[in-house]
Amino acid sequence: MRSQIKGKSLAVLLLVIGCWSCQVPEKEGATENEKPNIIFILTDDQRWDALGFAGNDIIHTPNMDKLAAEGLYFENAFVTTPICAASRASLFTGLYERTHDFTFGKPPLQDAYMVNSYPNLLKKAGYRTGFVGKFGVKVNEGIEDSIFHQMDKTFWPYLKEVEGEEVHLADINGDLAIDFINASTDQPFCLSLSFWSPHADDGAEEQYFWPEYMDHLYRDVSIPVPETADPSFYDSLPEFLQNTMNRERWYWRFDTPEKHQKMVKGHYRMISTVDSVLSRIRLTLDEAGVADNTVIIFMGDNGYFMGERGYAGKWLLHETSIRVPLIIYDPRQPESKRSKTLSQMVLNVDVTPTILSLAGVAIPDDYQGESLTPFLDGSPDSWRTGVYLEHRLENNPKLLKTSGYRDEEFKFIRYDDSDLIELYHHQSDVNEVNNLALEEKYAEKIAYYSTKCDSIVHRLVQQRVTNQ
Secondary structure (H helix, E strand, O other): OOOOOOHHHHHHHHHHHOOHHHHOOOOOOOOOOOOOEEEEEEEOOOOOOOOHHHOOOOOOOHHHHHHHHHOEEEOOEEOOOOOHHHHHHHHHHOOOHHHHOOOOOOOOEOHHHHHOOHHHHHHHOOOEEEEEEOOOOOEOOOHHHHHOOEEEEOOOOOEEEEOOEEEEHHHHHHHHHHHHHHOOOOOOEEEEEEOOOOOOOOOOOOOOOOOHHHOOOOOOOOOOOOHHHOHHHHHOOOHHHHOOHHHHHHHHHOOOHHHHHHHHHHHHHHHHHHHHHHHHHHHHHHHOOOHHHEEEEEEEOOOOEEOHHHOEEOOOOOHHHHEEOEEEEOOOOOHHHOOEEEOOOEEHHHHHHHHHHHHOOOOOOOOOOOOOHHHHHOOOOOOOOEEEEEEOOOOOOOOOOEEEEEEOOEEEEEEOOOOOEEEEEOOOOOOOOOOHHHOHHHHHHHHHHHHHHHHHHHHHHHOOOOOO
C-alpha cells in the first residue's frame, strides 16, 4: 500500500494533525455545475454520544468533532434496524429491513435491490465508485464487481503484520481509502469507507484492539457507570428480556467494575483510531486539490449498550441501541449555512437518497427515506415527526424480534413473542426506565401506536419485490 504510515512516523503525524484546523487554508467553493466527490464513512457500533461534539467529555475525537463543527450535525439520527447486516443493507438500498428482507441468516440480498443501490446508480452516472472495509451484506456473485470500480474488502483480525510491522485494521482501511482517492482525481468519485471499528472481536478474550499509538489515551480517567447498570434494574426486567444475547455479551465485557473500565476505554481507543484516520483522509483530499469539492458523510451503523440495562450489544429499540452519530460536511456550502446542529429525526435510509441528490442523480421512487439535502439550505418547511423502528432477525430466541415507533415525545416498543408493551416519555425519561404502558390512562395512546405500526408494516411488506 503506497500510503502506508507506520510506527513512529504515524505517532509524529498525529501530533501534526492535532493542529489541522490551524494549517488547512480555506478554499473557494466548487462551481455549481461540478459534480462533487462523495465519501461516506461508516463506523460499526458507534453510538450517538461516543463523540466529543455530542457532549462526551471523555472520548478523544477531535477530527470527528471538527467535521461536525464545520458541517451539519444531526443530533437525532437513528437506524431503522439496530444490527449491522440489516442496517448496511438499508444504507445501500434506501429501504427498511421489512422490505429488503435481509439480515443475518437470510439468503443474499436480491439483485433488484442492488440494481437501485446508490453505488450502482452513481457508477451509471459517471462516478468512479470504490468500497473499502467491512461490506457486511451477502449479495449474489458478481454484484460487488458490477457496482464498484475498486473493491477492497478487509477482515479481522484487527492487528496485522504488514512489511514486518504491526498495523491496525483501521489504518489499513485508511491506506486503501487514500490510495483510492489519489487514483480518482480525474473524475467524480464516491468512496464508501466502512470501518470494522469499534466493533468488538467477539471471539477474543480481550474484545477490543487498538494500535500502540493509542495506548496513552484514557489511562487517567474513570468511566462513569450508567444509572441503569444497577443490578436492581436488570433484576426488575421480565425474564425474556433477561435471557438475551445482550446479557450474554455483558458477561464478556461489563460484568465487573474493572472489566467495565477496561472495555469502555478499549472501545473508545478504537473510535479514536478511526478519528486519526479521518484526519489523514482530509489531509489527502487537500493535498490532492479536491477538498473543496468533496462531501463527507459520517455515520454509525447502529447504537450500542455499554452496560445500560445490564446489557452489551444492540438489537433492541432503546435509545442507546438505535441512535447514532450523523454528520454531513459539504465544503461548497456558504459558511453562513454551515456549522449547524439539527434536532429533526433522520434515518439511515435518508443517507441513500442524500448521496444521489448530492450527485444530481434521480432518486428511485421506491426509496423509503428522504434526502437530507434540503437541510443544506436551511430547515425544510415540513419534516417527519416520527420514525418506525424494527429488528426482524429470525430463529434466534436470544435476539428478539421487535417493532416500535418513536415520535418527538414518546417511544413505543412491542415484541413479537411477548405481550409486553413499553411506552416511554423519552423527553423527560431519557434512560427509558418508567414504562407508562403499565398505566391505564395510556391505553388509548398504546392502541394508536400499535395501529400505526401495523399500517407501516403492511405498507413495507407490500413494497417487496417478487422473489427471484
